[in-house]
Amino acid sequence: MTGSKSCKKVISMRDTLVETVYHVLPMHSNPYGTLHGGMALNWILTNATMSAMRASRRPTVVARLDHTFFINPVKVGQNATLYSWTDYVGRSSLEATVVMESEDLASGKRRLTTLSYVVLVSVDDNLRPLPLNICIRPKNDLERRLYEQALLRRERREKEIANRREMVNEIEAPPSLDEDYHIVSYRYAYPEDAVFHNAFFAGKLMYYMDELAGILGTRYSKGAVVTASVDATNFYAPIKIGDAIEMHASLSYVGRSSMEVTIKVVARDEIKGIKRHTTTSYFTLVAVNELGRPRKVPPFEPKNDIQRELFQKALRRKRIRESMLKTLKDLEKSFDVIKELHKF
Numbered sequence: 496m497t498g499s500k501s502c503k504k505v506i507s508m509r510d511t512l513v514e515t516v517y518h519v520l521p522m523h524s525n526p527y528g529t530l531h532g533g534m535a536l537n538w539i540l541t542n543a544t545m546s547a548m549r550a551s552r553r554p555t556v557v558a559r560l561d562h563t564f565f566i567n568p569v570k571v572g573q574n575a576t577l578y579s580w581t582d583y584v585g586r587s588s589l590e591a592t593v594v595m596e597s598e599d600l601a602s603g604k605r606r607l608t609t610l611s612y613v614v615l616v617s618v619d620d621n622l623r624p625l626p627l628n629i630c631i632r633p634k635n636d637l638e639r640r641l642y643e644q645a646l647l648r649r650e651r652r653e654k655e656i657a658n659r660r661e662m663v664n665e666i667e668a669p670p671s672l673d674e675d676y677h678i679v680s681y682r683y684a685y686p687e688d689a690v691f692h693n694a695f696f697a698g699k700l701m702y703y704m705d706e707l708a709g710i711l712g713t714r715y716s717k718g719a720v721v722t723a724s725v726d727a728t729n730f731y732a733p734i735k736i737g738d739a740i741e742m743h744a745s746l747s748y749v750g751r752s753s754m755e756v757t758i759k760v761v762a763r764d765e766i767k768g769i770k771r772h773t774t775t776s777y778f779t780l781v782a783v784n785e786l787g788r789p790r791k792v793p794p795f796e797p798k799n800d801i802q803r804e805l806f807q808k809a810l811r812r813k814r815i816r817e818s819m820l821k822t823l824k825d826l827e828k829s830f831d832v833i834k835e836l837h838k839f
């Protein structure tokens with residue numbers, strides 16, 4: 496269970512459990528009155544970081560957020576509760592599972608909002624990986640099942656992240672369907688943005704990424720949009736405090752009511768003249784009417800080779816999402832996080 500590394504400390508998943516309740520206020524919402532997708536992503540990564548630090552007792556940075564689907568909204572006035580735990584510890588990396596659900600305080604009804612997996616890496620003062628010598632030892636059937644599933648996810652990710660060091664140099668702007676639907680935004684990384692060692696916190700970055708995706712989706716659809724999902728997001732290089740953050744949003748697909756926006760982030764050390772690709776991710780936005788129901792967006796017919804290629808690639812991603820979403824919705828029918836947590 497614990498692999499061949501040395502285990503100075505053995506912990507159980509339960510030791511790393513973090514539960515956070517937020518009462519969703521207008522300051523947490525999108526213009527449509529439900530929890531802002533970027534705020535939700537920030538909360539997910541904050542909870543994951545707390546669980547990982549309960550396990551590691553060391554600073555950690557976010558290396559990856561797996562595909563994340565928002566299957567139910569949280570309205571202003573409802574509670575959003577996040578539960579997270581560390582279910583795997585590797586050499587220097589850890590995986591945290593985060594479950595988020597809404598609670599309607601009037602009826603007591605709870606609904607699953609999202610289930611995410613986050614990989615974090617323990618780092619030294621120079622933000623380089625630091626081995627952990629900690630092992631998770633599952634202590635009951637539930638923990639054993641979760642541990643085995645986490646091991647499978649780790650194996651599946653290996654291929655996807657094999658080129659992660661080369662990705663740091665991929666700094667060119669992402670292609671867009673139309674130059675009117677490509678936005679570039681810059682901001683500074685300030686000391687208030689770092690949790691440890693001058694490294695910009697990934698949760699805050701995802702807030703900004705989601706915000707920019709929302710601006711572009713609103714521009715194209717000419718109305719309110721909500722974030723339906725974010726594809727797997729790898730963080731290849733840190734953003735250091737003092738860096739300029741270059742963020743691109745490009746429209747990469749238009750469906751009936753949904754749009755895919757590619758967000759690419761490049762960290763720029765303007766003093767040394769160094770640019771590093773931090774991350775690229777695909778946000779799926781759905782245009783909604785005043786009742787929060789999907790509405791049609793202006794159709795987009797690809798006319799040239801670049802547009803056709805972008806559509807084809809996006810459709811492949813859409814199909815992958817559809818099968819993952821089906822699995823999550825099937826799970827939602829029988830899933831009761833509080834009952835599950837009692838088994839820890």
Ligand SMILES: CC(C)(COP(=O)(O)OP(=O)(O)OC[C@H]1O[C@@H](n2cnc3c(N)ncnc32)[C@H](O)[C@@H]1OP(=O)(O)O)[C@@H](O)C(=O)NCCC(=O)NCCS
Pocket residue numbers: 556557558559584585586587588589614616618622623624652656659660694695696697700729730731732733734773
């Ligand atoms: C995370 C980071 C330190 C890893 O660096 P690296 O050169 O890949 O280091 P290593 O090859 O030693 O990998 C370290 C561990 O991280 C894991 N890892 C690295 N990138 C990963 C990714 N994208 N997804 C999943 N796991 C990843 C490796 O599998 C390895 O796991 P193990 O130690 O348990 O075997 C580096 O990618 C980085 O600095 N990323 C930015 C982190 C950050 O600042 N996030 C916030 C951005 S705003």
